[in-house]
Amino acid sequence: MNKMTLLDVSLIKNLDPFVGMEDTALQDVLDLSDSMHYAKGKMIFREGDQAKCFYLLLDGHIRVVKTSPHGEQIIARVISSGELFGIAKALHRDTYPADAVAAVDCLVLCWSNRHWDKIVNAYPSFASNTNKTVGKRLAETQARVMELATERVEQRVASTIVKLAAQTGKKTNEGILIDFPISRQDVSEMTGTTLHTVSRLMSAWESKGWVKSGRQKITLLESHKLAMVAAGHDKN
Amino acid sequence: MNKMTLLDVSLIKNLDPFVGMEDTALQDVLDLSDSMHYAKGKMIFREGDQAKCFYLLLDGHIRVVKTSPHGEQIIARVISSGELFGIAKALHRDTYPADAVAAVDCLVLCWSNRHWDKIVNAYPSFASNTNKTVGKRLAETQARVMELATERVEQRVASTIVKLAAQTGKKTNEGILIDFPISRQDVSEMTGTTLHTVSRLMSAWESKGWVKSGRQKITLLESHKLAMVAAGHDKN
DNA sequence: CGAAGCCTTGATGCGCCTCAACGTACGTGG
DNA sequence: CCACGTACGTTGAGGCGCATCAAGGCTTCG
Incomplete structure (x- = not known):
């Protein structure tokens, strides 16, 4: 995690968290930040750590992971570039609620929480954008509860893959590639199943x-087919 | 839902959403509110409705219910007195994310969303308390994902009942009574199982x-035993 | 070149859903 | 106030979805 310099407003100008802010405001905010690099596999923060900073992912992908009392891990969400993370301060927490791990080499900005109130007060649209983000994440999490409670594994896995493709997908000449390393185990930790079951499903879909x-x-070659499975239209 | 009048600051003075506010501020806020009564079983708002108001539950219990595309219902949370609900505005939503149903006769305050910005801007501690509430709900929802993904039905049901007892429990000479009408079906919709399985578990615990x-x-007569089951210490 | 990590595929079993039938408490209206 | 309908609860039988256990192949990296 090397500190870097030479940040330009254009880096963050068009990102969700900063819509509605003037260039001068963006420069002010940027001047308060540090730029860091995390190598693939590095842990950025750990569940329960004192939350000293909040972060913006400039490039890469981050897995947000929670561990159960019995040691099972689940992936709470995947952060893609342009998203804020570790914003414990926005929720009045003083510790992080989960681990954050770099899924690939990542470039992030970070701000000391010292600056949070200053920024939020000076730039109401930032506060407002943050609330919107939190609202989206609450809705997504709630949707996941719904899926876990009412859908079968096959649907959940299909739905997860389709959503990942929409969030991080990169067009290739074959189809839509999920643009970071993701194992069967990862998918199982996102869907509440085992890597074995994921493997079997993937094999079936591949064939x-x-x-x-x-x-x-x-x-993904035929994402609409998977979307049908996700919706519960099994037979095909 | 009859409109009422004659509201006193003491009604809301000690509630979480209003900590840190002066009496005069509370009176100002109260003056903007309407007081309503909802009979048991009445729907206060419906998922997808335009969010015109936000609410504070003064007395009663409210079930927050989501319905899946295939018609299954799940109970997202239970609101107890003193809690805000329907605060779509805080999350920048313009519709409610779920149904809200009065589990018993309920007394609520409601404010037009017109007043939201005014209140939030005038009383930063209200904004801050609201963020804290949202943060707690996000954490709770995330914890539920964890449970659904990693625990067995028995644990989830035990855990849900223990939590309900902690949230709404009333001491009786027998034990802790969950203080609103709750069916086997309700419990199953909170835990992602069927009413049959809940019934069997309750019978076993009763015996x-x-x-x-x-x-x-x-x-609950022996809540520590249930807490053990919830924690996964099955054998007993 | 060995070791570790990831993936696959079979066999087996059980947790819990599903289907079914009946018992019991509530409240509503004649 | 009783009779009936409806909602809630119980319990059994059966079967399936998926976890678990097991074994082996393949890729990547030091």
């Missing part, structure tokens, strides 16, 4: 030509 | 003398 997958790699 | 339950009524 139907709906996906193409390999070691920590998933490409 | 061990851990709970005493009847029609829409649950009393």
Whole structure:
């Protein structure tokens, strides 16, 4: 995690958290930040740590992971570039609620929580954008409760893959590639199942030509078919 | 839902959402509110409705219910007296994310969303308390995802009942009574199982003398035993 | 080149859903 | 106030979805 310098407003100008802010305001905020690099696999913060900073992901992908009392891990969400994370301050927490791990090499900005109130008060649209983000995450989490409570594994896995493709997908000549290393185990930790079941499902879909997958790699060839499975229209 | 009048600051003075506010401020806020009564079973708002108001529950209990595309219902949370609900505005939503149903006769205050910005800007501690509430709900929802993904039905049901007892429990000479009508079906919709399984579990616990339950009524006699089950220490 | 991490596939079993039937408390209206 | 309808609760039988256990192949990296 090396500190970097030379930040330009254009880096963050068009990101969700900063819509509605003037360039001068953005420069002010940027001047308060540090720029850091985290290598693939590095932990950025740990569940229960004192929350000293909040972060913006400039480039890369981050897994937000919670561990149960019995040691099972689940992936709470995946952060993509342009998103805030570690914003414990926005929720009046003084510790982080989960681990954050760099899924690939990541470039992040971070701000000391000292500056939070200053920024929020000076730039109401930032506060407002943050609330919106939190609201979205609450809705997503609630939707996941719904899925876990009412849908079968097959649907949840399909739905998760389709959502990941929408969030992080990169067009290739074959189809939509999920653009960071993701194992069967990762998918199982996102869906509340086992890596074995995920593997079987992926194999089945691969043999139907709906996906193409390999070691920590998933490409969607027929995402509408998967979307149908996700919706519960099993038979096909 | 009859409109009422004659509101006193003492009604809300000690409630979480209003800590840190002066009496004069409370009176100002109170003057903007309407007081309403909802009979047991009435729907206060429906998922997808335009969010015109936000609410404070003064007395009663409210079930927050989501319905899946296939018609299954789940109970997202139970609101107890003193809590805000329907605060779509805080999350920058313009519709409510779920149904709100009066579990018993309820007394609520409501404010037009017109007043939201005014109140939030005039009384920063209200804004701050609201963020804290949202943060707690996000954490709770996340914890539920965790439970659904990693625990077995028995644990989830035990855990839900213990939490309900902590949230709404009333001491009786027998034990802790969950203080609103709650059916087997309700519990199943909170835990992602069926009413049959809940019924079997309750019967088993009743025969061990851990709970005493009847029609829409649950009393905990040995909550520590249930807490053990919730924690996964099955054998006993 | 060995070791570790990821993936696959089979066999087996059980937790819990599903289907079914009946018992019991509530409240509503004749 | 009783009779009936409706909602809630209980309990059994059966089966399926998926976890678990087990074994082996393949890729990546030091």
